[in-house]
Amino acid sequence: MTADEKVKVDVIVVGGGPAGLSAAYTMAKAGLEVILIERGETCGSKNVGGLLYGTILNQMIPRFYEKAPIERPVSKRTIVFLGGAEHAALTFGDDQWSIPPYNNTFIVQRSQFDRWFSGEAEKAGVSLLEGTVADELIYEGVNGERKAVGVRIRGNEEFYADAVILADGANALLTEKTSKEMNLKGGKTKQDYAVGVKEIITLGKGKIEDRFNLESNEGTAVDFLGSPFEGLIGGGFIYTAKETVSIGFAARLESVIHSGLSPNQIMDGFKRHPVVRKYLEGGELAEYSAHLIPEGGYRAVPQLAANGVMIAGDAAGLVNMSLYKEGTNHAMESGKTAGETAASAKAKGDFSSKTLGEYEAKFRRGTAMRDLKKYRDLPKVLETTPELLSLYPLKMTRMLTDYFTVTAASKSETQKKALMNFLKGLPKFKFVRNMIRGRKVL
Ligand SMILES: Cc1cc2nc3c(=O)[nH]c(=O)nc-3n(C[C@H](O)[C@H](O)[C@H](O)COP(=O)(O)OP(=O)(O)OC[C@H]3O[C@@H](n4cnc5c(N)ncnc54)[C@H](O)[C@@H]3O)c2cc1C
Structure with missing residues (x-):
């Protein structure tokens, strides 16, 4: 291939989750030429999640909930404390949460939701390369002048761009490799991970609404703490979709290893608890997934921008693991901010670390980082x-x-x-x- 034949766009995004899709969508709307590389067969096919907090998505696509595949809004929440057989629960909600804008909290199936969002990105002009693994970045220059100028995909094909946005999720092998190659600064503390396990159980609309005391336009998020998770740093959840419920838990990886229990055993113990069992009776397992969740928090957030590179979402460890468990909205805020920065870099014709550094400065002043800062001691508190x-x-x-x-x-x-x-x-x-x-x- 000669230099003239190479495929070059303004920006390449790696990862078609909420972070990458938000970046790609924002840039395409601003008129940039964008390629998004996703290793899954379709965006969302490899992704696991629970609740979608929609404040950032609503800024990008106003009233998105009228078009997106929302299962149910979260019209009430419950925190359940489980003992051996005894239990206590606190339920709270508001009628306003059942009507637009639904308290900005929704239950979605990520496989469907991410596919819908990728469709919106495609309509805005993003070229989707699904079923494609990005193996490494291509660089020009040496030492301090080293700049990312493209991506080499598995099979050795190359795509060039003025900048690359890395949004490759929690198990971010490409971000890790790039950070070493570009000598990026890590966070003040090392990244810690939780393992998140989720099952989708088909129950049927009638049983869901009866058992969780819901109208057809309502949904609920139930969080569980206590005996099934004794000795673990974590807890469980049930979220109601239309015809199915998602049940799962997230627990600090080290505590799971230390417990000597496999994630399957923990899940079985959780599902066998008398309170939980009654919710699930007669249900059929439709899907099982497990995924890492970065939970190092504020202090573990690394350098987010360099010459020709920005890092967004779970790849940068932007999850708030307090009771809010907010990762998707933070991923979207970082992706959107990275996309806006790329658009102004394009207008200036300058994708250097100085211009892309504006992404990091702006994101660090935003809501997600302010929230992460508020919970900066959480990882240590839970550990000690x-x-x-x-x-x-x-x-x-x-x-x-x-x-x-x-x-x-x-x-x-x-x-x-x-x-x-x-x-x-x-x-x-x-x-x-x-x-x-x-x-x-x-
Ligand atoms: C069990 C569980 C429950 C959760 N519950 C909640 C919740 O209730 N609320 C909430 O807000 N968050 C929740 N989260 C966290 C949330 O799912 C993440 O924070 C969010 O998905 C991060 O988005 P992202 O785009 O950064 O990464 P991801 O959604 O992980 O997307 C990354 C994408 O990159 C792709 N990719 C990776 N490497 C490559 C490569 N080399 N080439 C091409 N593509 C690549 C992956 O296939 C994937 O599609 C939960 C997570 C888990 C596991």
């Missing part, structure tokens, strides 16, 4: 205070069930016993300190 996710939920559940256990004893005796059982084995100082630390999980 595992009781927050296991012992305390169990104790609280026990206290509530003890409090309402009816015997011949007087109420004063019952309540005293409930309190004593709660305090048993809790060093007072540690309890107060842990409650203070616990604020950082919420």
